[in-house]
Amino acid sequence: MSRSASTRRSFLRHAAATTAALSLAPLARLRAQAAVAAPQGATPAAAPLERRRFGRTDMEVALLGFGGAEIGYEQAAPDVVAKLLNGALDSGLNVIDTAECYLESETLIGAAVGQRRKEFFLFTKCGHFVEGGGSADWSKAALLRSIERSLKRLKTETVDLVQLHSCSLEELKKGECIEALEAAKQQGKTRYIGYSGDSAAARYAVECGRFDSLQTSINLCDQECIELTLPLAAEKGMGVIAKRPIANAVWRHDAAPSNGYHLEYWKRLQELRYDFAFGEARKREDADGPAGIAMRFTAMQPGVDVLIVGTTKPERWKQNAELLRAGALRKEQAEAIRARWKAVAKADWTGQT
Ligand SMILES: NC(=O)c1ccc[n+]([C@@H]2O[C@H](COP(=O)([O-])OP(=O)(O)OC[C@H]3O[C@@H](n4cnc5c(N)ncnc54)[C@H](OP(=O)(O)O)[C@@H]3O)[C@@H](O)[C@H]2O)c1
Numbered sequence: 001m002s003r004s005a006s007t008r009r010s011f012l013r014h015a016a017a018t019t020a021a022l023s024l025a026p027l028a029r030l031r032a033q034a035a036v037a038a039p040q041g042a043t044p045a046a047a048p049l050e051r052r053r054f055g056r057t058d059m060e061v062a063l064l065g066f067g068g069a070e071i072g073y074e075q076a077a078p079d080v081v082a083k084l085l086n087g088a089l090d091s092g093l094n095v096i097d098t099a100e101c102y103l104e105s106e107t108l109i110g111a112a113v114g115q116r117r118k119e120f121f122l123f124t125k126c127g128h129f130v131e132g133g134g135s136a137d138w139s140k141a142a143l144l145r146s147i148e149r150s151l152k153r154l155k156t157e158t159v160d161l162v163q164l165h166s167c168s169l170e171e172l173k174k175g176e177c178i179e180a181l182e183a184a185k186q187q188g189k190t191r192y193i194g195y196s197g198d199s200a201a202a203r204y205a206v207e208c209g210r211f212d213s214l215q216t217s218i219n220l221c222d223q224e225c226i227e228l229t230l231p232l233a234a235e236k237g238m239g240v241i242a243k244r245p246i247a248n249a250v251w252r253h254d255a256a257p258s259n260g261y262h263l264e265y266w267k268r269l270q271e272l273r274y275d276f277a278f279g280e281a282r283k284r285e286d287a288d289g290p291a292g293i294a295m296r297f298t299a300m301q302p303g304v305d306v307l308i309v310g311t312t313k314p315e316r317w318k319q320n321a322e323l324l325r326a327g328a329l330r331k332e333q334a335e336a337i338r339a340r341w342k343a344v345a346k347a348d349w350t351g352q353t
Pocket of ligand 1: 066067068069070097098125165166196197215242243244245246247248249291308309310311312313316319320353
């Protein structure tokens with residue numbers, strides 16, 4: 001038996017045992033029976049990372065994807081992004097997620113790997129690109145313009161998934177923004193449509209039955225979705241993308257981080273006090289160190305298909321893929337993380353966008 005087959009089996013066994021033990025809703029993922037659409041021309045890696053069927057779609061996604069926010073906000077250099085993405089594609093990456101508003105992220109991705117488009121599934125988002133200023137526009141016309149702009153920047157005629165970028169519950173209920181995505185799908189600009197966001201809006205997006213996928217925050221410091229949306233998303237056959245899947249690695253900071261985006265998770269971690277995230281234990285870089293435990297915890301939540309870890313470091317994707325190859329956490333460890341969350345989480349520890 002190959003190493004990957006053995007790991008896959010044990011990962012599933014652990015995940016199933018953990019699911020039962022945690023009394024979560026049954027893992028009722030309705031897997032599509034259609035043939036798997038692997039991107040053409042992909043180079044198989046020596047020890048391929050586990051792949052999961054993305055909900056009811058025809059995509060089979062490598063468990064570790066790439067999150068495109070960091071390269072945009074950290075203003076990574078084009079040559080660094082090219083090295084990072086080409087190296088990861090050569091090693092088994094097949095999902096790249098970005099958004100219209102991560103500054104130059106889409107342009108960097110288009111320039112770096114636009115010529116390898118058939119080798120990966122490309123996901124983007126819309127809602128925050130507003131011509132002439134403003135922070136968001138959820139009208140049909142603005143969303144369709146945003147999608148056109150994304151296609152140009154990404155150097156492609158169609159993406160695999162366009163997601164509404166964390167619009168409010170009120171906007172979702174109005175419905176115009178969903179109609180815009182449905183129109184884009186009909187026009188062949190995107191093959192699938194999704195919602196990216198958290199809490200009540202994410203729950204509505206799952207319930208309404210009009211989206212192929214959900215992207216939501218899932219990590220050690222953000223577990224609301226584990227009961228609120230994941231079981232229903234799995235039951236409905238939606239693909240699930242775990243965003244912020246390594247909790248922004250906030251254990252790295254001795255004191256409160258100056259980056260406000262990381263602050264809430266850092267504060268939560270001070271109260272959660274997982275033993276592996278403090279003292280000497282937090283320095284471990286293997287699969288039982290904080291990064292490995294964080295990603296393995298996220299990956300084993302029922303319904304999760306792909307973790308889109310953000311990074312600006314060319315070597316990171318391979319390192320993280322290696323950590324994920326260790327498979328699911330031990331049942332007792334996963335239970336302890338869930339129990340600690342349930343004991344400590346406050347009512348306002350909701351999903352962070
Ligand atoms: N509303 C939305 O739709 C929404 C919101 C947030 C995020 N997202 C998506 O989700 C993606 C991921 O979110 P994110 O980047 O905020 O969070 P994340 O993936 O949880 O954290 C990324 C951070 O973790 C660090 N890191 C990665 N691997 C590490 C390791 N092995 N050891 C130590 N540190 C490690 C990275 O630093 P290095 O640079 O040092 O690797 C980076 O600073 C985004 O890129 C974006 O695509 C979507």
